[in-house]
Amino acid sequence: MNGAILHYGHANAPNNKKxxxxxxCLLDMGPxxxxxxxxxTTTFPSNGKFTEKQKLIYNAVLRANREVIKAAKxxxxxxxxxxxVVFPLSLWLGCH
Known part of the structure; x- marks a missing residue:
């Protein structure tokens, strides 16, 4: 099962939004x-350019991802x- 099934649409709640x-655009793949x-999973703007808010969130999540990879053992x-990452992520997004 992938995130697209859980979050995007399925037989009981189809989503055919253009x-x-x-x-x-979010691509969630599970080969x-x-x-x-x-x-x-990867996320990118359909027009190739992040808005400032999208850029802030994308970079905060990317930073969290890199921190976890650095700490992994x-x-x-x-x-x-x-x-x-939960508390630092809220700081990076300006939630605290």
Whole structure:
């Protein structure tokens, strides 16, 4: 199951909205090969240019992603990742 099924639309709540100029496009992919499963998500503006607000959010999430990658180690728990970025992410987005 991928995020598009959960968040975008499905049989009970289809979504056939046209992508408009300035909309963000989210691609959530989950390839699997020889028992290895991966999950990759990317977001980009439909017109190739982020608004200032989109840029702020994109860069905050990118920074959080890089912080988690830097801190990762064997037997790294998801909870540790959340502790590492939830509060800083709210600061980077100006929520505190």
């Amino acid at each position: 992508i408009m100029n300035g909309d963000l 699997e090969c020889e028992c290895y499963a991966s999950d990759v 064997p037997v790294y728990l998801c909870l540790e990742s959340m502790r590492l």
